[in-house]
Amino acid sequence: MTPTELLATTALASWKQVTTRLDQGVRKATDEHLQKEIAPGKNRIYYLIGHLTAVNDRMLPMLGLGDRLYPQLDEPFVTQPDRAVPDPLSIPELRQAWNEVNTKLTEAFEKLTPEDWLKPHAAVSEEDFAKEPLRNRLAVLLSRTNHVSFHVGQIVLVK
Amino acid sequence: MTPTELLATTALASWKQVTTRLDQGVRKATDEHLQKEIAPGKNRIYYLIGHLTAVNDRMLPMLGLGDRLYPQLDEPFVTQPDRAVPDPLSIPELRQAWNEVNTKLTEAFEKLTPEDWLKPHAAVSEEDFAKEPLRNRLAVLLSRTNHVSFHVGQIVLVK
Numbered sequence: 627m628t629p630t631e632l633l634a635t636t637a638l639a640s641w642k643q644v645t646t647r648l649d650q651g652v653r654k655a656t657d658e659h660l661q662k663e664i665a666p667g668k669n670r671i672y673y674l675i676g677h678l679t680a681v682n683d684r685m686l687p688m689l690g691l692g693d694r695l696y697p698q699l700d701e702p703f704v705t706q707p708d709r710a711v712p713d714p715l716s717i718p719e720l721r722q723a724w725n726e727v728n729t730k731l732t733e734a735f736e737k738l739t740p741e742d743w744l745k746p747h748a749a750v751s752e753e754d755f756a757k758e759p760l761r762n763r764l765a766v767l768l769s770r771t772n773h774v775s776f777h778v779g780q781i782v783l784v785k
Numbered sequence: 786m787t788p789t790e791l792l793a794t795t796a797l798a799s800w801k802q803v804t805t806r807l808d809q810g811v812r813k814a815t816d817e818h819l820q821k822e823i824a825p826g827k828n829r830i831y832y833l834i835g836h837l838t839a840v841n842d843r844m845l846p847m848l849g850l851g852d853r854l855y856p857q858l859d860e861p862f863v864t865q866p867d868r869a870v871p872d873p874l875s876i877p878e879l880r881q882a883w884n885e886v887n888t889k890l891t892e893a894f895e896k897l898t899p900e901d902w903l904k905p906h907a908a909v910s911e912e913d914f915a916k917e918p919l920r921n922r923l924a925v926l927l928s929r930t931n932h933v934s935f936h937v938g939q940i941v942l943v944k
Contacts, residue, residue, distance in 0.1 A: 627918065632903050633792040636919050640927040665824035665942055744791050759786065760795050768799040768927070772934040779938035783824055 630740035641771045657717040664780045673708035674777045679724045691734040789899035800930045816876040823939045832867035833936045838883045848922045850893040
């Protein structure tokens, strides 16, 4: 691998490590466990998995990888707090959406070149990107990887 | 910037963003707030800041950046759980240690070249690194950045 390939692949390995860890936790968890709150009166694990599914799904158009799979999850899992609306997905549907989004993302990420990762993401204008080249696709990947870690830190509080 | 510089700088920007966010929270928090538990019976914020200070401090030798500043913090903040031993630092000492470690790390990171980030870290042998070139210094930086995000997700639960 060239130096640029090694750098990009190291970043992608971090994404895979973080999402795989959560994915294994979701697979092992019972449906009942997923309904638990991370702390008294706080979000349920159910909500956080839906939230991460919706936010990760947004990376598809943001990184030029295709249309979103689940745009309808933004309202219940990003705009609204937990339990503000009836649960939009059954637990099996939630498991499937989480899995589908991350599988599609990781497969698409694997095909990107280091040069692709350095292109602007969809939410930055050409003018702004010329001045701020760090607003690239890799920055989005790293930000979303940290976002998953942030909520995993909460999810592991539930015994 | 060259492509390798852009990739490495994007990763470093992610570290800075995550640690700056927590640093601002620590600066704004009262001493009383730092003594709170993240949830009933769970770690105090005090312990988590000490834990992150100790774990981040380990990056100094691990990335070939110098000796540790606070090796004595491993026992109370990594080996032992919260409240197993008397608090080893006063709150002002804790704030200072956190600040000192992250300032020293970020200053040292700024001087590294992309080629430096692709070198093996101190805990991998030459033989293993030849087979697994992703066990590089950048992987350590990304892992520690996610580790900070993981605990920030817990710290923000305290209102």
